[in-house]
Amino acid sequence: MTTKKINRRGFLRTSTMIGMGTAMGLTGFPLMTHSQTRQSAILGGKRSFSGTWPGWPVIGTPEEQELLKVLHSGKWCRLGSPTAPRFEGEFSRMTGSGHALATSSGTTALLTMLGALDIGPGDEVILPPYTFIATYNVIVHNYALPIFVDTDIESFQIDAAKIESAITDNTRVLMPVHIGGSPYNVDEVMKIAGKYNLPVVEDACQAHFAEWKGKCVGNFGLGGAFSFQASKNLNSGEGGAIITNDEAFHRKCYSFHHQGQGSDSASLEPGTGTRGSNLRLTEFQAAILLAQMTRIPEQIKKRSENAAYLTELLSQIPGITPAKLYPGVTRSAYHLYMFRYNKEAFAGMDRSKFVNALNAEGIPCSTGYTSLPQDPYIRNLAKNKHYLKIYGEKRMKQWLEQISCPVNDKLCGEALWFTQTMLLGNKSDMEMIAEAIRKISRDAKAINNL
Numbered sequence: 001m002t003t004k005k006i007n008r009r010g011f012l013r014t015s016t017m018i019g020m021g022t023a024m025g026l027t028g029f030p031l032m033t034h035s036q037t038r039q040s041a042i043l044g045g046k047r048s049f050s051g052t053w054p055g056w057p058v059i060g061t062p063e064e065q066e067l068l069k070v071l072h073s074g075k076w077c078r079l080g081s082p083t084a085p086r087f088e089g090e091f092s093r094m095t096g097s098g099h100a101l102a103t104s105s106g107t108t109a110l111l112t113m114l115g116a117l118d119i120g121p122g123d124e125v126i127l128p129p130y131t132f133i134a135t136y137n138v139i140v141h142n143y144a145l146p147i148f149v150d151t152d153i154e155s156f157q158i159d160a161a162k163i164e165s166a167i168t169d170n171t172r173v174l175m176p177v178h179i180g181g182s183p184y185n186v187d188e189v190m191k192i193a194g195k196y197n198l199p200v201v202e203d204a205c206q207a208h209f210a211e212w213k214g215k216c217v218g219n220f221g222l223g224g225a226f227s228f229q230a231s232k233n234l235n236s237g238e239g240g241a242i243i244t245n246d247e248a249f250h251r252k253c254y255s256f257h258h259q260g261q262g263s264d265s266a267s268l269e270p271g272t273g274t275r276g277s278n279l280r281l282t283e284f285q286a287a288i289l290l291a292q293m294t295r296i297p298e299q300i301k302k303r304s305e306n307a308a309y310l311t312e313l314l315s316q317i318p319g320i321t322p323a324k325l326y327p328g329v330t331r332s333a334y335h336l337y338m339f340r341y342n343k344e345a346f347a348g349m350d351r352s353k354f355v356n357a358l359n360a361e362g363i364p365c366s367t368g369y370t371s372l373p374q375d376p377y378i379r380n381l382a383k384n385k386h387y388l389k390i391y392g393e394k395r396m397k398q399w400l401e402q403i404s405c406p407v408n409d410k411l412c413g414e415a416l417w418f419t420q421t422m423l424l425g426n427k428s429d430m431e432m433i434a435e436a437i438r439k440i441s442r443d444a445k446a447i448n449n450l
């Protein structure tokens with residue numbers, strides 16, 4: 001028997017007509033049949049989620065008041081002004097760290113720490129491949145060599161068991177990332193760092209107030225970097241911060257982010273390093289952050305409760321595997337809700353088709369990062385004239401061969417994300433997400449044939 005293939009538009013038209021013909025009520029208005037309400041939206045059924053997801057950012061009177069205070073003070077730069085120091089005090093209190101330093105972005109927070117450590121040509125820095133490009137860029141900005149360590153597919157985090165074999169005599173820093181806002185295996189990373197006496201710069205740009213064994217991330221290494229870019233759980237459009245419990249390191253970071261000068265006042269006094277830049281946060285950004293921070297405890301609670309509930313629901317669906325949290329994680333920031341999709345459990349439906357079907361249900365979903373070691377932007381480093389001059393052709397060829405991360409490649413083909421703002425919705429919204437996926441799973445064959 002041959003079945004005639006119908007395209008998506010044809011299918012929708014046919015299914016709508018069938019629905020109209022069979023479900024005309026006594027009043028003459030078409031009624032939804034039971035099967036139609038339970039059918040996937042991409043096949044013509046009712047959307048699982050027809051409301052609106054929480055907007056971002058959340059703003060109100062506190063933001064207005066703090067911003068106006070700065071505006072009317074006429075003090076818009078942090079030098080000699082009160083707002084950035086007030087923010088630093090509050091951020092340091094909330095993260096339980098000895099010192100905080102506000103920076104112009106998460107990227108410049110990382111750059112500042114590498115600058116304070118005087119990282120440069122010939123140095124190797126270890127990083128995970130499952131991260132935002134900024135983690136890589138700050139290393140290359142210093143003409144150091146980025147060394148990727150493959151991913152633990154279960155957690156999406158750096159595979160700590162593979163770090164040690166990547167360490168060489170040239171390794172200067174370990175720069176793991178708490179990706180998605182969930183802590184990597186902090187104990188394992190710190191054990192290796194201790195064994196080789198290497199500083200750890202934590203990329204906590206997505207992990208505001210995430211905790212490992214009850215302590216905020218960013219406190220375990222020499223320093224931790226945070227981003228306040230617009231999508232982040234704490235947001236001032238752009239912005240960043242460093243936290244550290246090492247006073248001398250804090251001073252070095254201050255100096256680097258302030259043109260290499262030593263003073264925290266408006267004057268320029270000699271610093272202790274030999275390099276620097278202007279990477280300062282403005283008073284306006286600090287004002288917004290202070291106001292936004294009053295909303296943090298409630299938002300943390302909501303995200304944590306919703307994420308736990310979503311995990312409970314999604315774990316029951318074959319082919320959907322939420323990212324594992326290590327036993328030491330006492331709180332994820334859930335900047336991203338990350339999970340893996342196994343197409344075999346969905347009648348072989350490609351991930352992109354699954355995303356389309358989910359979008360049709362009113363559920364936004366992203367496929368996340370593509371594999372950094374496969375990215376031409378990164379692979380072209382092997383041809384960069386400065387790198388060839390510093391490291392030589394043989395080393396750069398070897399580097400290109402070494403950067404492959406097969407587990408990460410596999411993960412990048414299976415990963416899916418929901419954003420943190422969706423976790424600010426209601427418990428019933430989490431049920432709608434699960435219901436939508438269950439519907440798609442039931443209809444997988446038909447969707448795959450569209």
Ligand SMILES: Cc1ncc(COP(=O)(O)O)c(C=O)c1O
Nearest residue numbers: 105106107132134205227228229
């Ligand atoms: C893991 C990670 N590192 C670094 C950054 C850089 O932060 P920013 O965008 O504030 O420069 C980001 C921002 O998205 C990030 O997600």
